[in-house]
Amino acid sequence: MEVDTVTDSPPNLKVNDLLKNIRIDYDSLSKPVDDFVSSIRKAIDAIPEDFKVTSELAPRFVGDIGADKVGFSFKKPNGFSLSGSYSTRCMAKPDASVDLLVHLPNECFYEKDYMNHRYHAKRCLYLCVIKKYLLSSSSVEKVEWSTFHNEARKPVLVVFPAKKLDEIPGFSVRIIPSASSLFNVAKLSMSRNNVRSASADGVPQPTPTYNSSILEDMFLEENSELLKKTFSAWKELRDALILLKIWARQRSSIYVHDCLNGFLISVILSYLATHGKINKSLNALDIFRVTLDFIATSKLWDRGLFFPPQSENPVSKEEKMQFRELFPVVICDSSTLVNLAFRMTSVGFQELQDEASSTLKCMKLRDGGFEEVFMTKIDYPVKYDHCIRLHLKGKTEVSTSGFCLDKECWRIYEQRVHSLLKQGLGDRAKSIRVVWRNTNQDWHVESGLSVLDREALFIGISISSIENAYRTVDIGPDAENKIEALRFRKFWGDKSELRRFKDGRIAESTVGADPVKHEEFGTLKPWYDHIGGDAIGLTWTKHNSKKRERHEDEVEMNPIEMLKAVGKMGKGLVRDIYLLKPPRCL
Template identity: 65%
Template sequence: METDTLTGPMDLKVRELLKEVQLDYTPAFTKLVNDTVSAIKESIIKIPEDLPVTADVAPGFVRDVGADKAEFKFKKPKCIEMGGSYSIKCIVKPDINVDLFIQLPKECFHEKDYLNYRYLAKRFLYLCVIKKHLMSASAVCKVEWSTFQNEARKPVLLVYPAKKLAEVPGLFIRIIPTAESLFDVSKLNLKRNNIRALNQEGNLPLSTPIYNSSILEDMFLKDNGELLKRTFLGQKELGEALILLKVWAQQRSSIYVHDCLNGYLIAIILSYLATHGKVNDSMKPLQIFRVALDFIATSKLWSRGLYLQDEAKISKEDRMLYKDTFPVTICDSHTHVNLTFRIKSNGFFELQDEASLTLRCFEKSGDGAFEDIFMTKIDFPAKYDYYVRLNLKEKNEVYASGFCLDDECWRLFEQKLHGLLKQGLSDRAKFIRVIWRNIPTECSMENGFSELDVEPLLVGISVSFLEKALRVVDVGPDAENKEEAVKFRAFWGEKAELRRFKDGKIAESTVWEIEQWKRHLILKRIIEHVLRRHLSMSTRNVIQIVDQLDFSLLHGVGGNLTSH
């Protein structure tokens, strides 16, 4: 009852917030969008039919993506139409952009171009041709590269109109290729290997579920966009709830990121709740918002997976395959692609924790709940007890096996680092978050991927309990357990030592001797040791935000600060 009474005054604040962040589709705005899209279409129409396109257009990209073939003759797109948040009128200011789907023509592809990165190379070369012709269009101010969900092998074009409108500063059109009916869907199932160079021991081919899902995503992107249109158009409260969830997520940089949540997935989750009767048009936006957060935080359906189609129509074998392959599954209405194939388990745990924390905010009195939920920016460094920044520029080990395997090398490095820190910190840490937003704001994708390491990798660590986090001794396996003792010493190296404890137990251990007032630095030392031993990271490339104010503990606030 108490939280219900709170939603009354909060509803008023939510109404004001929606007025502030919702984009008004004025005649001037829609005309600017339509004129810019028309100019893009005209530029594409002028591209000569059967123009020869080869890898020479972007040799660096074709080389680094790993494609073995990438030649075709240019054909005009089968269809060009707007989609995304613009099409369902759920754009959230200040980031104003319009998705423009361009359907790649089948004539540019061979039936086996799903193999060995060929599709991804041709997809990019097709965009390169379009970019070249857009650069000379008078209605276009500039054209830049970006990526789809931070995936370097799937670039998109950002087109900025020459005409400016004060009410929509920074507006751009995002050109996204789609691949309807290009390939036989059965050739892209999760068990198949479509990168012939990827083999396991015994020369057996490895399955490529991430790679396959990335291609399937393009094949059904437009259809899934149509599903969202059917769900949201005409549903005012549902659309406003989507906007509230976007505002909430965008304020939390640890979850609004490539391995967790984005606006598209929020819309998909709301669509699932609407089509399965968990929310309806009689509910207020704030009620739908709370139902969605509760579903994210507590629903047991996540362990089975969510299916936009009737789950009974999907075989048990297919459901188990999704469950065994991905930590999170939201299967599209065609049951061909897991829309959450990029989400990692630690990202999803973080999302559930944030949803739970937000639900508890509703218990606050006064204006505190609204401020905490919607108005407070929670940047990555402020979120965690320990914050680490790694400079990995020109660290060749990141892509020693190639930039693109089943997943991209940057995502694999995130997982490797997370695993090392999880093993090193053990129960000292409640959450370990590793995020590498490796795509810079402006990049020249034609030159390949070697410059996609300039952005730092970020690590956030939330400790479990202080007595665990600050303990001096970690006790490992018993001396008699030879196999585990060997693993322990292999991980810790010279820090591992055999000790006899007061209870007579003899076990492997690590000891972090340190002064009492410096025990908060034990985690810092563990992190430095693990990074140095397993990744050859020197301390000059590892910045930990933990001890910058320690001089005040040592000297007190009355000390002479100028000498420190």
């Protein structure tokens, strides 16, 4: 049993008690976990070799990601290794999952399988074979599909034991493929196009997200070993990681695919330890505080975080600049090739910084803010003034250009909805959050990707001020600014009008009508009643209009075109509007 090392001040005593309840007892857990992992390995090792694997195992998945030439002769894995929180002894209840890396054999892949999602297709088919044989094992109760960090083109297997572990209810093993040395890394540089359908006006575009998705698998083992070395002999660092996980899990707006997860938290801690930002004289709560301060205030985020390179050649200025141009957040691993934060968006990172800053203020309270920091769930209805859920099930417009190009269609749709709302609401909104958790536990890869629209798209909006919220007139660009005025008119359509104001200014503007009269918005009425949100009403009215002319030069209208189908759905589209005022630390 691990001994507590946090000093005995009242806040630290509470933290010690929390850690005692959250930590996993590895002494009692190691044998049953090792036994189950061993049975999984035996079942996989028993799979015969050299039989032909084809797309028939998951035809819809292969077709939906646009892959071809995916057949291969099955070969056994090159090896296995434990990864994730269990391997670093940083599991935190109720987390009950152990990560097992399955090292994919090179013989199953061709030199150019990094192109056009062939790697992703073969990766999935390899798991399909493993699942089939695991289900015949007496030690396995069931095998389910999940995804790696909510990336639908990268499924993983979740294996549940027939013999339950009393120490960890719901215990499972996640089987995650790794692909060390599978491809020439130069072919996966951030500037290259490796998805031929990802083009603009016939010109191939770089596919940095797609390339990063493959590179991530190629360096999974290496980065896992780095984290093991960092955390293995540093108990306070492990406890700080557990505290950060508890903190993040309590905040739905940041513990999500475009922001933070347990792996990235461990990476940030490892970076701070590697660069001497934290040391072994600090206790877990001190490390927790230093980490939040680094997240909230460090200027290093502007340049990107770079681990010391393994080779003697450091990352060049040009390479660093390329990472910063392609990704809003950069945490480059020691290979200098993988941005470990490639899924994080600028909006997600801003939410993370805001939450870190707010938490530091809470910790200045008399009792250290223990209840607010660790014990209070800050879900979306508490975080935002207004929450909307858009039900887009069966709406093929979301994936018109394909499910997977550089990014997956759901991530593109999140960005476009956010762009539309940001433009429509203007300074009425202090923050806008758009999240689509498009994967769920009952998903089967055999069903393909078209079923991943069952979950509603979530929109959270915090208003900037009551004055802005109730404003009835939005003043746009001056008439002399012809380019911006044209964009304004295109966005607002016939709701835009040129007006002269009392100060003599002549500008484009929109005037809000009585929101209560807009019956077509159904459950949006409370929004209008409470914040005067006619700006969003105008936006939706505009894009509901069937008579709106199409413009050949509608570059600025792309987000709106994506939402036109949403607008046509009318009543019943918007669900669950909450008007809860959260008690937050100011």
